[in-house]
Amino acid sequence: MTDRRKVLDLGKQVRLVTPLLMVWTLGAxxxxxAALQNRIPLTSLFLDPSAISNLPWYVGVLSNFGILAxxxxxxxxxxxxxxxxxxxxxxxxxxxxxxxxxxAVLLFDDLFxxxxxxxxxxxGVPKVVGVAIVTLPTLVWxxxxxxxxxxxxxxxxxxxxxxxxxxxxxxxxxxASGSAALVIxxxxxxxxxxxxxxxxxxxxxxxxxxxxxxxxxxDPVVEFVRSEESATPSTLRDALKT
Numbered sequence: 001m002t003d004r005r006k007v008l009d010l011g012k013q014v015r016l017v018t019p020l021l022m023v024w025t026l027g028a029x030x031x032x033x034a035a036l037q038n039r040i041p042l043t044s045l046f047l048d049p050s051a052i053s054n055l056p057w058y059v060g061v062l063s064n065f066g067i068l069a070x071x072x073x074x075x076x077x078x079x080x081x082x083x084x085x086x087x088x089x090x091x092x093x094x095x096x097x098x099x100x101x102x103x104a105v106l107l108f109d110d111l112f113x114x115x116x117x118x119x120x121x122x123x124g125v126p127k128v129v130g131v132a133i134v135t136l137p138t139l140v141w142x143x144x145x146x147x148x149x150x151x152x153x154x155x156x157x158x159x160x161x162x163x164x165x166x167x168x169x170x171x172x173x174x175x176a177s178g179s180a181a182l183v184i185x186x187x188x189x190x191x192x193x194x195x196x197x198x199x200x201x202x203x204x205x206x207x208x209x210x211x212x213x214x215x216x217x218x219d220p221v222v223e224f225v226r227s228e229e230s231a232t233p234s235t236l237r238d239a240l241k242t
Contacts, residue, residue: 066190069197070107074100080204087211095148096204102137109134152203160195163188
């Protein structure tokens, strides 16, 4: 198969940098706000926590792996949603899009410690309320798209939920048991995040492959007839049948 892409001239290249300019404008605004405020030291906003605290580079490395896994899960689902939308699979697009958004909420919760630190301090709510806030989108996704989930490799999702449950149980029952409790609690959480990532990567692959193949093998004549029938008024179709 030959590559049909063409070399873009300079004029088109300049016009196509509009998305970059939009992102840069947003980034410059955030940087300006951070630079102009005086409540939080700039080093706390710009530098890595381990650099500020003079800690070794490997501090929090397993937690960072979990954040990367959340990111892959969310990005895979959103990308798959776009492919499904472009190939006419609206239900699959909604399923993956909502799943990607829910994974993004969990990503930000893990990255900024929303339910354990930010929400209690900023909103004055207990930790359990923070947990409910960040998990609500995922619960809604489960309820709304349970039929779609049943058509995927849901056993991986069960494995993820099982390890998350183990992490919660360890958090509540092994609080003062030392390093073993930490390994069980956070190790189970990391395994759950990895399973979540694998689920969305594989599900996105399966749906994208299915939708792309279906789009490639559509009969153009049949599609033309269907489009003509849908564009013809019902009264005229009835008259033609008689």
